[in-house]
Amino acid sequence: MYSAEERKVIRELGIRVRQLRDEAGLSQERLAELAEMHRTYISSIERGQQNISLTILIRLATTLEVSLERLFTGI
Amino acid sequence: MYSAEERKVIRELGIRVRQLRDEAGLSQERLAELAEMHRTYISSIERGQQNISLTILIRLATTLEVSLERLFTGI
Numbered sequence: 001m002y003s004a005e006e007r008k009v010i011r012e013l014g015i016r017v018r019q020l021r022d023e024a025g026l027s028q029e030r031l032a033e034l035a036e037m038h039r040t041y042i043s044s045i046e047r048g049q050q051n052i053s054l055t056i057l058i059r060l061a062t063t064l065e066v067s068l069e070r071l072f073t074g075i
Numbered sequence: 076m077y078s079a080e081e082r083k084v085i086r087e088l089g090i091r092v093r094q095l096r097d098e099a100g101l102s103q104e105r106l107a108e109l110a111e112m113h114r115t116y117i118s119s120i121e122r123g124q125q126n127i128s129l130t131i132l133i134r135l136a137t138t139l140e141v142s143l144e145r146l147f148t149g150i
Contacts, residue, residue, distance in 0.1 A: 005137065006130045013129065053126045054088065055081045062080065068147035075143055 002051070011048030012075045018046040020064045020071070035063040077126070086123030087150045093121040095139045095146070110138040 002010070021031050021042075028046070032039040036059070044050050045060075052060075061071050077085070096106050096117075103121070107114040111134070119125050120135075127135075136146050 002130055006133050009133050009143070010129060051128045051130050053128050054085055054132070055077055055126050057129070058081050058084050068084070068150055069144050072143035072147055 006051075007048070009075055010051060013052075013071070014046045014048035014050075016071060016075065017042075017060060017064070020066055021046075024064055026064075031060075031063060035059045081126075082123070084150055085126060088127075088146070089121045089123035089125075091146060091150065092117075092135060092139070095141055096121075099139055101139075106135075106138060110134045 021028070024031075026034070028039050028042045031037075032042045035042070037056070041050070045052060045056075057068060057071065061068050064071075096103070099106075101109070103114050103117045106112075107117045110117075112131070116125070120127060120131075132143060132146065136143050139146075
């Protein structure tokens, strides 16, 4: 279904979200609460299992207080 | 449905895709062909009417030969 490149980016973005969440000192529960998402959704994003939409990316970036550009730096 | 911030980013991303497409000297038809999407989908993305997914973002960035980071610079 997804190309190798797409799977790679989805996985790397999940790692980046986890990194930024750790840096912000937030648990998955707290990030989920702040970003108005379910905790299991955050968990599946971090495990590289979600082809998330632009609005979800925006909500994560806003909640983690980073730019979208920063979310994708080096990915 | 979408917040003002989300609509703003979706609109700005559409403008950015158009800018990059123009810089690459590609018509909407040609970009659609290369990225394996329908021309009307490209058109609606550029008009800020699509909450596109990560895999679509990846395909656009790859086809336009820019990083995802560059796609979101300043947005």
